[in-house]
Amino acid sequence: MKTLEPAKAKFENLLEQHGGIVRKVAFGYARNENDRRDLTQDILLQLWKAYPRYSPERPFSTWMYRIALNVAISSFRKQSRPGRELVPFDESTHDVPHESGGSSEMEERIATLHQLISESHPLDRALLLLYLDDCSYRQIAVVLGLSETNVGTKLDRLKQDLGKKLTDKE
Numbered sequence: 001m002k003t004l005e006p007a008k009a010k011f012e013n014l015l016e017q018h019g020g021i022v023r024k025v026a027f028g029y030a031r032n033e034n035d036r037r038d039l040t041q042d043i044l045l046q047l048w049k050a051y052p053r054y055s056p057e058r059p060f061s062t063w064m065y066r067i068a069l070n071v072a073i074s075s076f077r078k079q080s081r082p083g084r085e086l087v088p089f090d091e092s093t094h095d096v097p098h099e100s101g102g103s104s105e106m107e108e109r110i111a112t113l114h115q116l117i118s119e120s121h122p123l124d125r126a127l128l129l130l131y132l133d134d135c136s137y138r139q140i141a142v143v144l145g146l147s148e149t150n151v152g153t154k155l156d157r158l159k160q161d162l163g164k165k166l167t168d169k170e
Contacts, residue, residue, distance in 0.1 A: 022047075
């Protein structure tokens with residue numbers, strides 16, 4: 001068991017450095033706090049299981065995003081099967097942080113944007129999550145297994161679509 005300890009310590013250190021990724025993915029794909037906790041645990045378990053195959057030549061954050069998104073999308077698909085009830089997005093069930101002192105109009109637009117993102121196809125949601133996390137097109141392409149050109153095209157379409165939907169709701 002001594003050989004496991006250094007690997008465990010290194011893994012825990014990497015999780016501390018990049019733990020925000022797991023929280024962002026869980027928030028983007030889970031409907032409520034209990035689902036977020038379950039999804040977070042599933043992601044962490046899969047990260048630990050896959051860690052022996054992690055190659056330090058690649059960025060840990062990219063590897064982590066890829067696994068976290070795969071787990072989240074798989075979980076989403078399981079919940080979307082017939083016989084399972086999907087609960088519509090309700091901001092009151094999400095812990096969406098709001099800046100204090102912000103205008104109510106801006107808060108309303110942010111809530112609408114969160115709703116539109118939550119209603120998006122899982123791949124589109126992953127693209128938006130990575131984009132909003134300031135990942136480069138190259139990083140997004142690696143995480144999602146797409147070409148950089150495809151990432152750019154999809155993001156342009158998503159931004160146009162979201163912009164139109166936001167305008168329509170006003």
